[in-house]
Amino acid sequence: MAVLGANASGKTNVLKPVVFVHWFVSHSFQLQPDAPIPLQPHAEAMDQPSEFETEFCLDDEVWRYRVVLTTKRVLEESLHRKTSSQFSYVFVRKWSQASKGYEFKQKKDFGLKAAEVIDARQNASVLSIAAQYGVDIATKLGHFEIASNIDFAGRMVNDSNYIGRLGAYYHKNPDHRKHMEALLRRWDLGFHGVEFEEVIPNPEKPEEKAIMMYGVHKGRTGPFRLGFRQESSGTVALFSLLAKLLPVLRKGGMAIIDELESDLHPLMLEPVLDLFFNERTNPHNAQLLFTCHAAEVLK
Known part of the structure; x- marks a missing residue:
C-alpha cells in the first residue's frame, strides 16, 4: 500500500500511528511504571486523549484492537475477536476516575491470571503486560514483526x-x-x-x-x-x-x-x-x- 502526496501533506503522520500501536502493544511494558507514554497528541487537540483503532488478521481470524490514552495513562483499551458476523470482546479495560483504578473484564480463554498488575501499569498495554505472563495471543502479537525507518x-x-x-x-x-x-x-x-x-x-x-x-x-x-x-x-x-x-x-x-x-x-x-x-x-x-x-x- 502506498501513501502518495506532496511535501507537508502529512504522509509520515499516516504511518506514525501504525508504528506507535505496534510499539505500545509489544513493548510498552518496558517503560518504567511512572514514565510518560511517548505520545504526541494532535496539535489542535493537545488537551484531548488520542484514540487508535485497528483491525488485523492473525491465525486466520479477524481481530479489532482499540486504545484511548494520554501521555499519562491508558483510559480505555480493548481487544475483540470476530465470530460469525460480529465482534465479541476478549478483554476490556476502562479507567475509573472515581476509584482511581481500572474496571477490567476478560474472557476465560484470554487467561491473564495476574490482572491486579494492570492498575500498577497505567502506561502499558494489557497485551504487553499479558505477554510477560505467557498469554498466547499477547505473545503472538508481541512477536509480530514490524520494521520501519x-x-x-x-x-x-x-x-x-x-x-x-x-x-x-x-x-x-x-x-x-x-x-x-x-x-x-x-x-x-x-x-x-x-x-x-x-x-x-x-x-x-x-x-x-x-x-x-x-x-x-x-x-x-x-x-x-x-x-x-x-x-x-x-x-x-x-x-x-x-x-x-x-x-x-x-x-x-x-x-x-x-x-x-x-x-x-x-x-x-x-x-x-x-x-x-x-x-x-x-x-x-x-x-x-x-x-x-x-x-x-x-x-
Missing part, C-alpha cells in the same frame, strides 16, 4: 551514527548481510560486498570497541574498499532500506517505509518492490506500507 521524531536520517548502527546490525546478522550483498551485486551497482574492522575509538577506553564497515568494490586493477560515508547516497539508501526489509521478508510481518524512493534511482524501485511481489523472496506474505512523492512509483 520512522520513530517518534519522524524519518530516520542516514547519518554516521545511523550507518554505524546498521553496520553493527549486519555484523551480528550474517545471513541478512549475505542476502544484502547478493542483491546489491545482482543490481549491478559496482558493489561486491562489505568488510568489518573492530576499532577502538578512544585509546583511553580500550574496552569500548566499535565496528567499522567498508564497501568492497572490484576495480580494474583489483578490489578496493571505501568507508561507507564515501559510498554513493543510493548505495547507502539501499543498504539502509534492506536492513528493514530483509527481516520482514524472512519472517513475515510488515515493513513501514517513509519516502521509499528517497535517494533511489527510479529503476531501483522495481527490484525492491519485486522482493515483496515474488513468492520466492516473500514466502510468508510480508506486507509493505510506504509513502512516496511521485505518481510514477505507482506504475
Whole structure:
C-alpha cells in the first residue's frame, strides 16, 4: 500500500500511528511504571486523549484492537475477536476516575491470571503486560514483526551514527548481510560486498570497541574498499532500506517505509518492490506500507 502526496501533506503522520500501536502493544511494558507514554497528541487537540483503532488478521481470524490514552495513562483499551458476523470482546479495560483504578473484564480463554498488575501499569498495554505472563495471543502479537525507518521524531536520517548502527546490525546478522550483498551485486551497482574492522575509538577506553564497515568494490586493477560515508547516497539508501526489509521478508510481518524512493534511482524501485511481489523472496506474505512523492512509483 502506498501513501502518495506532496511535501507537508502529512504522509509520515499516516504511518506514525501504525508504528506507535505496534510499539505500545509489544513493548510498552518496558517503560518504567511512572514514565510518560511517548505520545504526541494532535496539535489542535493537545488537551484531548488520542484514540487508535485497528483491525488485523492473525491465525486466520479477524481481530479489532482499540486504545484511548494520554501521555499519562491508558483510559480505555480493548481487544475483540470476530465470530460469525460480529465482534465479541476478549478483554476490556476502562479507567475509573472515581476509584482511581481500572474496571477490567476478560474472557476465560484470554487467561491473564495476574490482572491486579494492570492498575500498577497505567502506561502499558494489557497485551504487553499479558505477554510477560505467557498469554498466547499477547505473545503472538508481541512477536509480530514490524520494521520501519520512522520513530517518534519522524524519518530516520542516514547519518554516521545511523550507518554505524546498521553496520553493527549486519555484523551480528550474517545471513541478512549475505542476502544484502547478493542483491546489491545482482543490481549491478559496482558493489561486491562489505568488510568489518573492530576499532577502538578512544585509546583511553580500550574496552569500548566499535565496528567499522567498508564497501568492497572490484576495480580494474583489483578490489578496493571505501568507508561507507564515501559510498554513493543510493548505495547507502539501499543498504539502509534492506536492513528493514530483509527481516520482514524472512519472517513475515510488515515493513513501514517513509519516502521509499528517497535517494533511489527510479529503476531501483522495481527490484525492491519485486522482493515483496515474488513468492520466492516473500514466502510468508510480508506486507509493505510506504509513502512516496511521485505518481510514477505507482506504475
